[in-house]
Amino acid sequence: MKYDYIIGGAGLSGLTLAWQMAKHNILDDKQLLIIDADKKEANDRTWCFWAKPEMWITELPIKQSWNKAQVKGSDFDLVQDLAPYRYYKIEGIDYYNFIKNELNNYSQITFIQDHIISEDANEKSVTTSESTYHFKDYFFKSYFYPDELNSVQNPKQHFIWQHFYGWKIKTKEIAFDPKVITYMDMNVAEEIKGLSFAYILPDSQYEAMVEYTLFSAQLWSEEDYKNALIDYIQNNLGIKEYEIEEIEFNKIPMTNASFSQRSKSIVPIGTLAGTVKPSTGYSFVRNYQHIQQIIKNIKSNKDDFAINSSVKFKFYDEVLINVLHTSKSSGHQVFGNLYKKNKLPQLLKFLNEETNLLEDLRIMNTVPKWPFIKAVAEELVK
Structure with missing residues (x-):
């Protein structure tokens, strides 16, 4: 069967695009295939972002939000109101389930669990480990191959990672203020050629996600992340006894370079499209904005899907x-x-x-x- 559209990857960008295509009636007489190797049944990530409380945000499965944030350094400790913004948290599993429920009533959407091996712009095909699928209009691609990542790692472009390791911990004694996030605590060892800080998202007085985060070109070993996080929890927060409920371990490319769009029929989305803001590593709002741009251009029969960048x-x-x-x-x-x-x-x-x-x-x-x-x-x- 030939599909009108194929989305490669059922993560944030892929699922959001499918949802918005359905919502804006783009799929009324079209067939969409979504391919991902994972069923998206685990809470494998958390998305956080700041935004004004606008209508589109009220639709989302917000787990928690805050209007105050703390920033700390060796000679300052500030807690400030974020108005007119709020800081939002969405759990990965909540978002996956939300989108799946939104798409359940659309018979023209097909999900396939499989590994994508390659795509061919000339043949307008996507090959997986089990089969080959063809598309008429566009393949929206949210993953990247090593050679695509290597292409932006050159001496003329700056490339660093935002890499972090975190635990959601539960303490026996009161340890957190659930009304205030710690956006950045820089009372940690200085990272040469980069930035290092701790980040805390409290769920209650006894529970919080505590992360050790770095912006740098050099990644650490998992053991080094663990040791830095343990040191921060015990010595900075003064927490000696706690249970580890969840683990977060990830890396996000932060670069001023662009991944190239290799053809007009293969459209990069998500990180591959440049939705990660290089100076912060945040992408949720920029991803949503890019998806809206794609929707608008599809409806206008335009094939320019490059992210609008100032x-x-x-x-x-x-x-x-x-x-x-x-x-x-x-x-x-x-x-x-x-x-x-x-x-x-x-x-x-x-x-x-x-x-x-x-x-x-x-x-x-x-x-x-x-x-x-x-x-x-x-x-x-x-």
């Missing part, structure tokens, strides 16, 4: 990654200055790419000057 903010990201990647300034100093000299809502507005030039300049005036001037000069001559 040239200005892309350049800002390039400069910041340059500073961290080349160790022009320590990550703790850069982010410490940002938090001490700016209100969190204004920083979130900037990171959401919603600020004007005057607001941008005010924020830029709070980072170490010479490291950023040097980075700007280097990026301009590329």
Whole structure:
């Protein structure tokens, strides 16, 4: 059977695209195939993001949200209100089940559990370990092969990872404030050529996800992550007795480079499309925005699906990654200055790419000057 559309990967971007295609009546006379090797029956990840409480967010299976956040460093400890934003958490399993339930009534959608081996733009085909499937219009691809990742790891482009290891722990005594997330605690060992910090999402006074996070080119061994996390829990938080309920261990590419779209019929989505913001590693909102762009262009019979990127903010990201990647300034100093000299809502507005030039300049005036001037000069001559 030939399908009109195939989606490779039933993760955040793939499932969101299928949901929005159905919701906007794109599938009324079309057939969609979704292929993934996993059934998506486990709670294998958590998505967090900040946003204004708009209509599209109220549709989502939000597990929890907060309006206050703490940022800490060696010489500051601040708790601030995030208004007009809130910080949201969605559990992976809740999102998978939500989308599956939304799609249950659409007979034109087929799910197949299989490993994708290759795709062919000329033949408009996708080959799995069990079969070959053909598509008429587009193959939306959310996974990438090693050679595609290697293509953006070159000396002219900055490439670092956001990599993290976390435990959801349950304590015997009160240990957390459930009304406040710890967005960034930099009272941890400094990471050379990058940034290191702890991150806490509290569910109650006794339960929280505690993560040790790094922005760097060099990945750690699992044992090193564990040791750093244990040290933080015991020595920074003062928690000696706890149970480990869940584990999170992941890495996200943070780069100013772009994965190439290899043909007009094979459309990258998700991380492959550049939805991960290079300077933060966050992608949920940008993924949703890209999906809306895809939906709009399909309905308008346009085949331009490249993510809309602000040239200005892309350049800002390039400069910041340059500073961290080349160790022009320590990550703790850069982010410490940002938090001490700016209100969190204004920083979130900037990171959401919603600020004007005057607001941008005010924020830029709070980072170490010479490291950023040097980075700007280097990026301009590329």
